[in-house]
Amino acid sequence: MTEPKQPIIQIRNASKRFRNVLALNNVNLDIHAGQVVVIIGPSGSGKSTLLRCINRLEVLDEGDIWVDGMQLDHSATNINRIREEVGMVFQQFNLFPNLTVLQNVMLAQQIVRKRSKDAAERTARGLLEKVGIPEKADVFPPKLSGGQQQRVAIARALAMNPKIMLFDEPTSALDPEMIKEVLDVMLDLAKEGITMVVVTHEMGFARAAANRIIFMDQGEKLEDTTPEGLFESPESQRLQQFLSKILSH
Amino acid sequence: MSISSQDPSSPRQFIDVRKFTTQIVRHRSWFVSFIVLDILVVMAITSDPILIETWNYIVPGIAVTIQIAIVSFILATIVGLVTALGRISSNSLIYNSSTLYVELFRGLPLLVIILIFSFVITPALIDFVTTIPFLDDLLQHLVGIPEDRIATTLLRTRDIEETTRIIFAFALTYGAFMSEVFRAGIESIGRGQMEAARSLGMTYTQAMRYVILPQAVRNVLPAMANNFVLLLKDTSLASVVAVPEISHLTRQYSSNRFRYPQGLLILSFIYANLTIIMSMGVYWLESRLKTDKRED
Numbered sequence: 106m107t108e109p110k111q112p113i114i115q116i117r118n119a120s121k122r123f124r125n126v127l128a129l130n131n132v133n134l135d136i137h138a139g140q141v142v143v144i145i146g147p148s149g150s151g152k153s154t155l156l157r158c159i160n161r162l163e164v165l166d167e168g169d170i171w172v173d174g175m176q177l178d179h180s181a182t183n184i185n186r187i188r189e190e191v192g193m194v195f196q197q198f199n200l201f202p203n204l205t206v207l208q209n210v211m212l213a214q215q216i217v218r219k220r221s222k223d224a225a226e227r228t229a230r231g232l233l234e235k236v237g238i239p240e241k242a243d244v245f246p247p248k249l250s251g252g253q254q255q256r257v258a259i260a261r262a263l264a265m266n267p268k269i270m271l272f273d274e275p276t277s278a279l280d281p282e283m284i285k286e287v288l289d290v291m292l293d294l295a296k297e298g299i300t301m302v303v304v305t306h307e308m309g310f311a312r313a314a315a316n317r318i319i320f321m322d323q324g325e326k327l328e329d330t331t332p333e334g335l336f337e338s339p340e341s342q343r344l345q346q347f348l349s350k351i352l353s354h
Numbered sequence: 355m356s357i358s359s360q361d362p363s364s365p366r367q368f369i370d371v372r373k374f375t376t377q378i379v380r381h382r383s384w385f386v387s388f389i390v391l392d393i394l395v396v397m398a399i400t401s402d403p404i405l406i407e408t409w410n411y412i413v414p415g416i417a418v419t420i421q422i423a424i425v426s427f428i429l430a431t432i433v434g435l436v437t438a439l440g441r442i443s444s445n446s447l448i449y450n451s452s453t454l455y456v457e458l459f460r461g462l463p464l465l466v467i468i469l470i471f472s473f474v475i476t477p478a479l480i481d482f483v484t485t486i487p488f489l490d491d492l493l494q495h496l497v498g499i500p501e502d503r504i505a506t507t508l509l510r511t512r513d514i515e516e517t518t519r520i521i522f523a524f525a526l527t528y529g530a531f532m533s534e535v536f537r538a539g540i541e542s543i544g545r546g547q548m549e550a551a552r553s554l555g556m557t558y559t560q561a562m563r564y565v566i567l568p569q570a571v572r573n574v575l576p577a578m579a580n581n582f583v584l585l586l587k588d589t590s591l592a593s594v595v596a597v598p599e600i601s602h603l604t605r606q607y608s609s610n611r612f613r614y615p616q617g618l619l620i621l622s623f624i625y626a627n628l629t630i631i632m633s634m635g636v637y638w639l640e641s642r643l644k645t646d647k648r649e650d
Contacts, residue, residue: 189555199550203569213554
């Protein structure tokens with residue numbers, strides 16, 4: 106970023122351990138508003154853990170995270186306040202199966218943002234239009250395809266007007282023919298200038314939408330580069346190995 | 355299979371009679387037999403003056419039985435829900451005290467709990483209450499002591515009806531059972547639901563109330579209904595402390611006139627009809643929830 110403004114996400118010396126596995130090993134990362142950051146790496150490399158630490162679904166063992174100027178582990182910080190500003194999309198969609206698509210998108214608006222029913226419904230219908238499934242508003246999520254469910258999940262997160270969107274392998278649980286419809290929605294979002302942090306294996310998306318690519322392995326941030334840099338001049342040997350594995354076919 | 359049942363052009367074939375009959379014979383014969391038996395018993399009762407007398411003596415107890423069952427069940431549901439939330443709490447004081455309660459009440463026989471509530475806890479509570487004039491007056495007012503005497507008298511144990519005392523015994527015992535039902539229900543909802551709700555900025559309480567509990571309760575509705583059937587049968591234990599429900603009335607009537615066969619016939623007739631009708635309701639509920647799931 107050209108402006109030396111304060112980063113919207115600051116991660117300092119983040120470490121996290123699951124029993125005897127070091128999931129995050131002293132990670133430092135600054136993300137500025139409007140950036141689209143893609144995190145790649147082999148499974149078990151700590152990508153998802155890092156993402157989940159940003160909205161405190163996981164708690165760091167050591168280190169600090171600031172989101173939008175608020176420190177995460179600080180006891181005075183209201184974690185729910187931060188989560189309102191940070192939308193998250195999960196690999197398994199996690200839609201609420203007992204509510205219709207429309208109600209899924211409306212619920213948090215009403216009880217967290219305290220919007221009126223009418224206002225919430227207007228926002229929800231607008232967003233369903235945006236993700237391309239307005240006709241499914243009154244359907245229950247289990248009746249939708251995976252791709253449709255994930256698009257509803259994106260609409261649900263966007264309904265809170267978050268400043269930051271986190272995507273945790275959003276297309277990994279999808280059938281191949283549904284991946285594109287989800288990535289298209291994400292590409293549109295990237296163009297709108299919302300800050301996005303995406304854990305994915307979709308190199309095509311990384312190439313098309315990312316400003317920055319982070320490569321992680323065994324809990325460490327090994328490379329912080331641009332899409333061009335990633336494919337043309339991968340520095341570390343582990344990244345070269347990783348790329349040769351995923352790009353070989 | 356038969357041609358007619360497979361032929362869509364046959365206009366009069368609205369239901370597949372053969373399939374329907376197989377269904378009834380295979381899976382509902384027990385119920386048909388029960389109905390036949392029921393009708394035979396009704397015929398016997400209406401034709402025998404002694405049985406009519408027995409019936410008339412016992413029948414007022416039905417209202418008491420059902421009242422105890424319903425009131426205790428409502429209280430048990432509330433207690434169970436709160437305890438279930440305590441059992442999954444990360445606060446160790448809350449977790450341990452709710453677990454102690456559940457284990458204690460599940461570990462004691464219901465009959466013993468009823469006796470304790472009637473003869474130990476209620477008198478002890480009354481002794482305590484009478485030391486606080488305000489509470490004493492309030493409770494006397496609630497149990498219907500004439501207003502002009504409230505100021506001068508103290509509450510006595512016998513002012514509290516047996517029915518009230520044992521309702522608390524039932525509510526707390528079944529509350530312990532129900533808490534396990536609810537806990538299983540809550541734990542059956544994937545962790546992702548809570549994470550999704552929390553990531554949208556909901557508090558733990560909001561996530562529970564709007565996302566987790568509606569799904570959990572729906573999943574355990576059949577188990578709840580089953581508990582109601584069990585509770586209804588267990589109300590017969592209230593007879594040991596002379597609550598005028600059907601078992602107590604039956605014992606009274608039968609021993610007074612040496613008419614045990616008649617009394618117990620009527621008693622079984624009433625219980626069987628109450629519980630089997632409810633069991634049918636449970637089956638219906640289960641199958642409805644199952645088809646809902648299949649459509650998903």
